[in-house]
Amino acid sequence: MAGITNVAFRQLCREQETARTGQDAAGLYVCEMVTARALVERHPDTLHMTTFAPDESPRSLQLYTVDPETTARAVRMIVEEDLADHVDMNFGCPVPKVTRKGGGAALPYKRELFTRIVRAAVQNAGALPVTVKMRVGIDAEHHTFLDAGRIAAAEGVSAVALHARTAAQRYSGTADWSQIARLKEHVTDIPVLGNGDVFDAADAVAMMARTGCDGVVVGRGCLGRPWLFAELAAALGGTPAPVPPTLGEVAVVLRRHAELLAAHHGPDKGLRDLRKHMAWYLRGFPIGSELRQGFALVSTLDDLDALLARLDADVPFPADAEGPRGRQGSPGTVALPEGWLDDPQDATVPHGADVLTSGG
Template identity: 60%
Template sequence: MVLAPMAGITNIGFRRLCREQGGGMFVSEMITSRALVERVPLTFQMIRFGEGETPRSIQLYGVDPVVIGKAARMVAEEGLADHIDLNFGCPVPKVTRRGGGSALPYKRNLLRAILRAAVVNAGALPVTMKMRKGIDDDHLTYLEAGRIAAEEGVAAVALHARTARQHYGGAADWDAIRRLKEAVTEIPVLGNGDIWSADDALRMVAETGCDGVVVGRGCLGRPWLFRDLDAAFRGSPERARPALGEVGDMMLRHAELLCEVVGSERHGLADFRKHVGWYLKGFTVGAETRRALTSVVTLAEMAERLGELDREQPWPDEADGPRGKSGERDKVALPHGWLDDPDDTTVPGADAEDATSGG
């Protein structure tokens, strides 16, 4: 069970919240390899780990084998993490238009060079990769990318069963996870996409034969999903169905952790605003109360507002389902001529790895 890296979400506070609920591997936010190598201070803040957090998992994004190699060696030699995951799944335009994320596996030889550099320089640290099916239905890359990963010594591959064009819309193609598992037998294959409940995870494993699951948007406003996953994979039918009062308690705990991470109640609570709607999805909570919870500036004020909720309101049946980003793209933003030659090993320009491109 893996918590998928999510920009602006999977910081040290959220990872701790999820770890308090259940087991698994909890990966950092996506880190730009060049920013790590250049020791950008903000990047080092993003890869902080909590006391007792193990294994410490970091996800790197990059397009240059040399830079990725330096970053992997740095992580290994300086003891920055216990595991490196490489991002080839990010679909956001500011990444794909520079040749990164889910655009990169189309350049199969460049992908191979990056994976080789990471594995060689990481030494004893395991290196994994996360990818999508491809750019769009006409440019699928996941089967070849999975085989290349196995050949280059990658420890495991995770497939988000959507194309970059799908972004976060439509339905995940779980059959693609099954096909990847059948094609790549040397290393574990993990499945990602449309796991909104523990029973979804059980169904994915049963239908695809995958070796594990990666959960992203499914735990937004639902950190107890890891408690459910623990129970489900132990064979227990027990599932968390918290009443609104317990949800409110979890919201306050999450807010406290964010404030601790940021070092400021005002800024921590500002960061928490995006989580309010996810936690309250499906519950009957008035618009005024929701607005109030997104405008508090102190934890005491938040606790007071949460105390106004109907604590006995039961878990709503419609609470599960999609949260977070959604919708498809008309097309995928790519560098000029990117699709002309899949064997081209030209490294995209340096701006593809600027300090802010890894979102």
């Protein structure tokens, strides 16, 4: 997730999984999306975004791409410079400024262009596994996921992941898990992963039971809950669930997050970046509006320590903190380039779609 899954948050999630399960982290933690063009142009911000912790393994890098040639160059660079151990290709972004140019969730509609991009990645990846993440389609009238899944499998990707919403739905409503089941029936020779509305371990278990998918991909569910992956590991591994953290334990996690962000971004930017996480961490806890406002404006580690000291460490994790997190919004018409739907076999590279997100 852009702006969330940087090296600091990934390291925190891995630490929480290990601490709460007593075992090495088993989850695959993917870096925030970077553009293939920005990577090959060595944009400083993009190179910073591809930072991995010294002990992070496997190192998973997510690419946004619209051009087969740039894709090939980016993946060759990843291999030759040993930048990552896994490449995940994101064709699920529903943001209007991206789809308006033909990128993200709009691109799989162009079957031939999608084929060439995936082929370029796989052929240049060598031994590195390549996976594809996508959505159901553009809208209810233009589903693309079955063709995209078939193409990706035929071109040699290691797995496909489906966010069970269309681009038009954005993050609204309820994910249609039946579409994951359809993809699993349609693509039988590689793993199919499900994504959408996995907010706790029970959701993951239910998704796999209902759809037959081989694993789950978590996005918004881990916002303010980096220990979620420990709960997932326990539920899917058949071991006892970790006890939910008290407010005092959440405070310790939040403080660790601050330290990691300060190390990655520097103290000033790191603490500013932490602000957006505060409401997620403290959701449902009875701490009062004054403290909440203070956390939302925190600017130094000392300020953060002073605020954390005012929390009642014994308050148990609140039941109403469960459920959907992060953006939801409303469905809407998908912005597309003029004539985009005219010819699904048109392999013309969309103009400017990778410039909009250059630098990550």
